[in-house]
Amino acid sequence: TLEIPRADWQCKLVVIGDSGVGKTSVMRRFTDNEFSFNFVATIGIDFKVRTIKVKEKMIKVQIWDTAGQERFRSITTAYYRGAKGVIIVYDITSLKSFSHVNNWVINFNRWAGDDVQALLVGNKCDLEDQRVVTKMAGEKLAKEHGMEFSETSAKDCTNVDIAFMRILEKIVEKH
Ligand code: GDP
Ligand code: MG
DSSP: OOOOOOOSEEEEEEEEOOTTSSHHHHHHHHHHOOOOTTOOOOSEEEEEEEEEEETTEEEEEEEEEEESOOOGGGOOHHHHTTEEEEEEEEETTOHHHHHTHHHHHHHHHHHSOTTOEEEEEEEOTTOGGGOOSOHHHHHHHHHHTTOEEEEOBTTTTBSHHHHHHHHHHHHHHHO
16 A cells, blocks of 8 residues: 655744746655756746655655745745755855855845755766865855854755755754
């Protein structure tokens, strides 16, 4: 018989970061194990769900994705409401997206709750020949803001589950 996993607990994560860094791709890789060079951008706010075992508990993870409104001013309380974790994504081939991480930190510090865990993700690590942000720079920035850190490739499926597990374990530990 087919067993539908029963969740012990639900948890909302939100994904933020500049447009084009791979937020939708990282989320889709995690929830549906899919990748495409042209996911159609939906308008507004979208979310996907995956139930996963974290520290012996089944967690129904709801991941919210900004769709085409990646300006700091348009992401406020409504988006963060009830979120237990924030994932900031930049692109390791884009210095601009990395330099904007500080603005995204300011944004979630202002609008998200106090007890949110944060994870910094340097995505597109398959494009090593185009890399402009070192792994050390990413790690350093994450440490400065008390965030977990991972480099991922949504395309090659590198580290995506590991990155999500890193923040989910922190969240489960706290609750
Ligand atoms: P978003 O605007 O942050 O949601 O970014 P998308 O997920 O739409 O991705 C933007 C573009 O980058 C798309 O063409 C993706 O296929 C591509 N992309 C996303 N992740 C990766 C990755 O890990 N490696 C490579 N090479 N391309 C990626
Ligand atoms: Mg997107």
